[in-house]
Amino acid sequence: MRMRGRRLLPIVLSLLIIILLCISYFSNHLHESSSSSSSSEESDEFLVHLPDGESEATTVANGPQAGPLLNLTDFAYLLPSNVCRSADKELLAVLIVTSYGGHDSLRAAHRQAIPQSKLAEMGLQRIFLLAALPKRERFLTQAQLVSEQTRFGDLLQGNFIEDYRNLSYKHVMGLRWAATECERRAKFIIKLDDDIIYDVFHLRRYLESLEVSQPTLATSNTLLAGYVLDAKPPIRLRANKWFVTRQEYPHALYPAYLSGWLYITNVPTAARLVAEAERLPIFWIDDTWLTGVVRQQLGIPLKRHNDWFSPNSENLDCCVRDLKMHNFECEYSVGPNGADAKLLIEFLHNVEKCYFDECIKRPPGKSLKQTCVAAVKHPVPEHGVAQVKALKLR
Numbered sequence: 461m462r463m464r465g466r467r468l469l470p471i472v473l474s475l476l477i478i479i480l481l482c483i484s485y486f487s488n489h490l491h492e493s494s495s496s497s498s499s500s501e502e503s504d505e506f507l508v509h510l511p512d513g514e515s516e517a518t519t520v521a522n523g524p525q526a527g528p529l530l531n532l533t534d535f536a537y538l539l540p541s542n543v544c545r546s547a548d549k550e551l552l553a554v555l556i557v558t559s560y561g562g563h564d565s566l567r568a569a570h571r572q573a574i575p576q577s578k579l580a581e582m583g584l585q586r587i588f589l590l591a592a593l594p595k596r597e598r599f600l601t602q603a604q605l606v607s608e609q610t611r612f613g614d615l616l617q618g619n620f621i622e623d624y625r626n627l628s629y630k631h632v633m634g635l636r637w638a639a640t641e642c643e644r645r646a647k648f649i650i651k652l653d654d655d656i657i658y659d660v661f662h663l664r665r666y667l668e669s670l671e672v673s674q675p676t677l678a679t680s681n682t683l684l685a686g687y688v689l690d691a692k693p694p695i696r697l698r699a700n701k702w703f704v705t706r707q708e709y710p711h712a713l714y715p716a717y718l719s720g721w722l723y724i725t726n727v728p729t730a731a732r733l734v735a736e737a738e739r740l741p742i743f744w745i746d747d748t749w750l751t752g753v754v755r756q757q758l759g760i761p762l763k764r765h766n767d768w769f770s771p772n773s774e775n776l777d778c779c780v781r782d783l784k785m786h787n788f789e790c791e792y793s794v795g796p797n798g799a800d801a802k803l804l805i806e807f808l809h810n811v812e813k814c815y816f817d818e819c820i821k822r823p824p825g826k827s828l829k830q831t832c833v834a835a836v837k838h839p840v841p842e843h844g845v846a847q848v849k850a851l852k853l854r
């Protein structure tokens with residue numbers, strides 16, 4: 461008995477050690493694989509309990525696959541994106557396009573207007589920012605979005621529900637993704653909406669020239685350029701879509717901000733905006749909040765390019781007509797599509813030749829103002845009250 465006990469003891473002990481080693485190996489291994497997609501998933505959980513000041517510096521480093529988004533503690537990606545990570549060289553810019561999940565035909569128009577392969581040749585990449593389809597969505601299912609992603613790989617979808625009152629989440633999701641995933645991989649970020657027409661060739665040329673003419677600004681953490689909307693009072697009329705309560709926004713004026721139609725920023729600036737947004741109370745009008753309130757808090761100036769923007773789609777329609785017939789350059793580079801998804805395709809296909817020097821300046825007397833009867837159907841969206849001029853009644 462004694463002899464057997466003595467012989468068994470070392471065997472049992474070494475078995476125990478082997479089992480313990482196995483357990484610790486597998487638990488480590490499991491832990492690694494569950495968090496390998498997100499470098500700081502675990503530390504995020506600790507950060508939640510840290511005081512504000514401490515989490516500020518680290519939220520920017522949030523893994524792209526998870527981690528709370530503003531106050532959405534259960535935020536996760538339904539469809540993640542590795543578009544920046546898989547680019548084989550540094551990108552000039554990544555385009556983040558706010559898109560309603562159900563707008564698959566608008567996304568198709570963007571891809572037809574300029575496919576990802578052609579964007580890649582220009583040093584660009586594009587992703588569409590989506591949220592979860594609401595119950596009322598009748599035409600598109602999540603399964604269809606999954607197959608859209610399989611086919612094109614250009615979607616980034618969060619798990620919060622699509623709603624215009626949730627656009628601030630989507631906007632921050634896009635900026636955070638770009639700031640983390642595209643760090644040292646893309647020089648600039650272009651944010652736009654899916655119903656916007658934009659001259660991507662003009663934007664590319666502008667960014668390339670900005671790198672040369674203003675290298676300090678181009679790489680600074682204070683780059684915000686686009687259509688500047690100057691300070692306006694919030695709309696306090698309940699019937700308006702952009703009605704804002706004093707609880708939501710207590711001040712008399714919004715700060716100046718950039719129209720969310722399209723604006724340009726870069727990775728260091730986006731990282732600062734996201735970090736500051738995490739500290740401030742959320743406000744649901746996304747462009748006013750991020751490029752207005754949050755930006756002002758950081759003291760970032762706005763770079764005004766209002767002359768790029770057409771307030772209506774008719775001007776761009778006329779531009780397409782004149783490009784086809786006379787090779788006239790278009791005065792505008794950005795504008796709304798006027799609910800015509802095909803206009804983006806027509807516009808980009810026709811404006812491209814101007815970048816091969818095949819276009820001419822409009823001759824005097826042939827300006828768009830004089831030749832295009834444009835009704836202002838969609839003024840550049842202002843979420844504040846426009847100055848009302850008193851009418852003289854007689």
Ligand SMILES: *[C@@H]1O[C@H](CO)[C@@H](O)[C@H](O)[C@H]1NC(C)=O
Nearest residue numbers: 530531532533741742743744
């Ligand atoms: C997040 O904050 C917004 C704005 O203050 C609030 O309306 C919303 O209920 C909050 N959501 C969560 C999940 O806490």
Ligand SMILES: *[C@@H]1O[C@H](CO)[C@@H](O)[C@H](O)[C@H]1NC(C)=O
Nearest residue numbers: 532619620621622623625626
């Ligand atoms: C915004 O998203 C949250 C999280 O999914 C959801 O609970 C909420 O209902 C959404 N807001 C609106 C106005 O749909």
